[in-house]
Amino acid sequence: MVKHTDTSVVTIDRYIIEQERRFPEATGELSGILYDLALASKMIANKVRLAGLVDILGAEGTENVQGEMQQKLDVIANDIIIKALDHGGRLCAMASEEREELIPIPDKFRRGKYLLLFDPLDGSSNIDVNVPVGTIFSVLRKVTTGEDGTLEDLLQPGYKQVAAGYVLYGASTMLVYSTGHGVHGFTLDPAIGEYLLSHPDMRIPEHGRYLSVNDAYEQNWTEPVRALMRRYRGLDGKREAMNVRYVGSLVADFHRNLLGGGLFAYPANTKSPNGKLRLLYECNPLAFICEQAGGAAITGTKRILDVLPTELHQRSPYFVGSKADVEIAAQMLANH
Numbered sequence: 001m002v003k004h005t006d007t008s009v010v011t012i013d014r015y016i017i018e019q020e021r022r023f024p025e026a027t028g029e030l031s032g033i034l035y036d037l038a039l040a041s042k043m044i045a046n047k048v049r050l051a052g053l054v055d056i057l058g059a060e061g062t063e064n065v066q067g068e069m070q071q072k073l074d075v076i077a078n079d080i081i082i083k084a085l086d087h088g089g090r091l092c093a094m095a096s097e098e099r100e101e102l103i104p105i106p107d108k109f110r111r112g113k114y115l116l117l118f119d120p121l122d123g124s125s126n127i128d129v130n131v132p133v134g135t136i137f138s139v140l141r142k143v144t145t146g147e148d149g150t151l152e153d154l155l156q157p158g159y160k161q162v163a164a165g166y167v168l169y170g171a172s173t174m175l176v177y178s179t180g181h182g183v184h185g186f187t188l189d190p191a192i193g194e195y196l197l198s199h200p201d202m203r204i205p206e207h208g209r210y211l212s213v214n215d216a217y218e219q220n221w222t223e224p225v226r227a228l229m230r231r232y233r234g235l236d237g238k239r240e241a242m243n244v245r246y247v248g249s250l251v252a253d254f255h256r257n258l259l260g261g262g263l264f265a266y267p268a269n270t271k272s273p274n275g276k277l278r279l280l281y282e283c284n285p286l287a288f289i290c291e292q293a294g295g296a297a298i299t300g301t302k303r304i305l306d307v308l309p310t311e312l313h314q315r316s317p318y319f320v321g322s323k324a325d326v327e328i329a330a331q332m333l334a335n336h
C-alpha cells in the first residue's frame with residue numbers, strides 16, 4: 001500500500017486505484033462507479049453554487065434557455081447521476097429518492113453486477129437559504145440471477161453494502177466514502193476540478209459533543225425518547241450536557257458529528273411512526289460510514305445495518321454517531 005504524508009497531493013482517482021490494487025480479484029467495476037460518482041458530484045456542485053443566481057440569470061427567457069435552471073435542483077442532480085452512471089456497464093439497476101420505481105439500465109447499455117441507490121440532493125429544501133446540502137449513495141452487489149437488477153437486489157440489509165458515501169456541498173465540497181476499509185475524505189479544489197485527499201482514515205470520537213435533533217417534535221415523542229433527550233441535555237444529572245447543533249440538512253449534521261463527535265437523531269413520533277429518513281439511501285449509507293469510522297447506528301432497538309428492507313422508500317427511526325452516545329440510546333430505548 002502506497003504511504004502518503006499529510007502533504008501528499010493525492011487525487012481521488014489515484015487513491016481509488018491504489019485501494020483497488022490491494023484486492024487482486026478486483027475487476028475495477030466498483031472503482032469505475034466511484035469515479036463516475038465523483039464526476040457527477042462535481043457537476044452538481046457547480047449547479048448548487050449557481051443556485052443563488054437563478055433568479056438573476058434566469059429572469060429573461062426563463063422558460064427556454066434556462067428552463068433547466070428553473071427545474072428543481074434535486075431533479076437536475078438526479079438526472080446528472082443517472083446520465084453519469086447508466087452507460088458504464090457496471091450497474092444493473094438504480095434507485096433514487098426522486099423516482100418511485102426502480103430505475104432500469106437502458107437496453108442499449110451493458111449491465112454490470114452492481115446496484116446504486118442514492119438521494120441526489122438531500123436537504124434540498126435548504127438550498128434557497130444557502131444552507132449546505134448533500135448527495136448520499138449506497139452500492140450493493142447483485143444477488144439474483146439474470147441480467148437486470150430487481151427489487152429483490154435493492155432490498156438487501158445495509159451490512160451487504162460494498163460501498164457507501166456522501167458529498168457535502170458546503171463551504172467547500174467534500175466527498176467522503178468507504179468500501180469497507182476505512183473512511184476517506186476528499187476536498188474538491190474548484191480551481192483544478194480535482195478531489196484531493198484531505199481526510200484519510202476518518203475516525204469519529206467515542207464520546208460526542210454535539211446533539212443534532214429537531215426538538216420541535218418533542219410533544220410527539222414517546223416518553224422514553226423524551227427521557228433520552230433529557231439525558232443528552234444533562235437534565236437528569238446523569239451526564240454532561242451535549243451542545244445542540246441542528247442544521248436540518250442530514251449530510252451537514254452527520255459530517256459535523258463525524259469530525260467533532262456527536263449524535264444525530266430523528267426518532268419516530270406520533271406523526272411519523274417510522275420517523276422521516278429513508279432506510280436504503282439515507283440511513284444505511286451513513287450508518288455504513290459511521291460504523292467504518294468507529295461509531296454506531298440504530299433504529300432505537302436494532303442495528304440499522306441489520307434491518308431487512310421490505311419497501312424501496314421505507315423510513316426508519318434513526319440514531320447515529322459516537323458509539324458511547326448511541327449505546328445510551330440503545331439502553332434507554334431497549335424495550336420500546
Ligand code: FBP
Pocket residue numbers: 097119121122123124125214248249250251276
Ligand atoms: P429530503 O431528503 O426530502 O431533503 O429530507 C431529508 C431532510 O431534509 C434531512 O436532510 C434532514 O435531516 C431532515 O429532512 C430535516 O427534517 P425536519 O425538517 O423534520 O427536521
